Amino acid sequence: MSESKYYDIELYGSETLRKPCAAVSKIDRKTEKIVDKMLKTMYHSNGVGLAAPQVGINKRILVIDTEWASERYEDEREAEPNYNPIVMINPVIVYKEGEMASFEGCLSFPDVFFNVTRASKIVFKFQDLKGKEQRMEAEGDLFCRCVQHEIDHLDGKLFVDIARDEAIAKEELANHGLGDVNSPPPIILG
Numbered sequence: 001m002s003e004s005k006y007y008d009i010e011l012y013g014s015e016t017l018r019k020p021c022a023a024v025s026k027i028d029r030k031t032e033k034i035v036d037k038m039l040k041t042m043y044h045s046n047g048v049g050l051a052a053p054q055v056g057i058n059k060r061i062l063v064i065d066t067e068w069a070s071e072r073y074e075d076e077r078e079a080e081p082n083y084n085p086i087v088m089i090n091p092v093i094v095y096k097e098g099e100m101a102s103f104e105g106c107l108s109f110p111d112v113f114f115n116v117t118r119a120s121k122i123v124f125k126f127q128d129l130k131g132k133e134q135r136m137e138a139e140g141d142l143f144c145r146c147v148q149h150e151i152d153h154l155d156g157k158l159f160v161d162i163a164r165d166e167a168i169a170k171e172e173l174a175n176h177g178l179g180d181v182n183s184p185p186p187i188i189l190g
Helices: 029-044 071-076 142-154 166-175
Strands: 049-051 061-064 086-097 100-106 109-118 121-127 133-139
Touching (some): 029 061, 029 086, 061 142, 086 133, 086 142, 100 142, 109 142, 109 166, 121 142
Antiparallel strands (some): 049 061, 061 086, 086 121, 100 109, 121 133
């Protein structure tokens, strides 16, 4: 039996989604293979971002491509889809300001969408696949929201935890067969 070129997506209720991820200590060929398969999985699943715990890997790795923007976000696309993936190893947000509403979905919550609150401006740092430290900022757009969403995944936090209206979020979950899933936020000590 051959290995699939895509990962299976962990769905809401999976314990993997609630575990804070370990830092990547060595960026090597194995890391590159994980990233390659994550990108293939993200595009195949029609997503604009994917974090390693969503594919059962407890590492601080995420991939984002909001320029491709998938058909799920075509109303936020300025032109034809264009592949421009960003790979982030060990990302962390170092500054946040402001607030914005964000209508979001998540590959781990098939067909579920509702509004959450995100920072309107962030500054973040990460390592690229060559291990080089990068620092970027994002403000008020899909990329800004997506970076926050995916880094939350690495910390065991899900968009359901920050719903602007809990009743609407619960209704969306129930309407898509996820209403009885009990997945409490992680307990963060310290």
